[in-house]
Amino acid sequence: MMGLFSKKPPCPICGGKIPLILPSKIEGEYICNNCFGKIDMGADQESSLTMQGFRDYLAFYEQNQILKGQFVISEQIDFGLWDTKITFDYQNKLFCMSKNLDKTVFEGKALKAFVIKEDSTPLFEGSAAGIRRYVSTVPERAIAMAPQIAQFAMSRQMARTLDRLDDGKVNHSTPIQYFHIPEPFQAFNVELHVDHPYWSVIKCDMDGPRFDHTHPDVNNYLRDYQHNIEEIEKLVAAIKTMALPETSVQSIGLGTSEAQREHISSAPTVDVIEEIKKYKALMEDGALSQQEFDAKKKQLLGI
Ligand SMILES: [Zn+2]
Known part of the structure; x- marks a missing residue:
């Protein structure tokens, strides 16, 4: 049947x-x-x-x-979701895209090139010809979001203050506000190009930092981003040791970006000044205390 x-x-x-x-x-x-x-x-x-x-x-x-x-495990680098790791053996020049070595083991010499991107923008590119590191615009773009974030924090605080003004205690009559502005980038995308009968490119990704939806903070974002970058640097060092030991790392475009960063930190933008004016008006209307205004002003000016 x-x-x-x-x-x-x-x-x-x-x-x-x-x-x-x-x-x-x-x-x-x-x-x-x-x-x-x-x-x-x-x-x-x-x-x-x-x-x-x-x-x-x-x-x-x-x-x-x-x-x-x-396989002798020399190093494991955390990657992506679900406890994914890339495992390296420096002694025998091997690697495996699994923490338990339950996937294909690749020889380092099979790896011909690699690219690590922030979304679609290259951060590292490497091959026997050398490893290039490009300056990321992510920190600058995160810093440039400070006024938006400050405005969100302020309007959230205002909503809470208004809540309290109703009857003297928090009653959540105003809907909770969440921060929904996208981060400067979503993920580090890694591509390992290999010369292999069953693979041409091995892809994996690692999520970039996320803003807290209720208390977004540029400094927290930058701190998380720095942790991510340290992992990425560890990955590049591991790839270099295993597959491209003769190459050197060359930085591209560092000068211009340093100059831009200088500009951002030294001169408050028109947006920031406009923001401060808004908060000053709120203070004059009695919605903010002098103390709250001063704190916000300092935060906006980054002092
Ligand atoms: Zn079978």
Whole structure:
């Protein structure tokens, strides 16, 4: 009798049992979970995998177990969600995109080039020709958001003050406000270009810092960003040690950006002055105390 739970022929690779629920298929043939779980290859390669291709892959997989057996963990770098790590072996020049080495082990010499971007803007680019580090505009763009953030904090505080004015205690009659302005960038995108039968590019990403939705703060953002950058620098150093030991790191465009940063910190923008005027008017209307105004003014001027 045919049906949803009808008995399926055994796995053509190992003779193992085919699962009843959502069995995997290659070229229309059911494959057991144990065999299917060994597949770790680029999406293009996986989508065009034939039965013969799969048998060839399993031979590669067995060979790869030898590299796995030799692996000595030198460094693990946290990456992305769900406790993902990139694991490096400096001694044998190997790496694996898994903390438990349960994925393909790559030889460092297979890595031909890499790019790390902030969204789509390159931060690092490397190959045998050298490693380039580009100056990020993220800190500047975060600092430039200070007036918007101050305005949000002020209007949030105003809403709370008005709440209290109603009957002397907080009653949340005004809706809670959340900060929804997007951050200067969303994620560090890493691409490792490899010369390999089952991979051409290995991609992974790490989320950039996020503003707190109720208490956004530029300094907190910059501190989190700095932590991220330290991880990225560790990753670049690890890639260099493992795959590109002869290369040097060259910084591109540092001069101009330093000059821009100088400009931002020394001259308050028109926006900031306009902001201060607004708060001054609020104080004169009695919505803010002198103390609150002074604190806000100092914050806006960054003093
Ligand atoms: Zn099987």
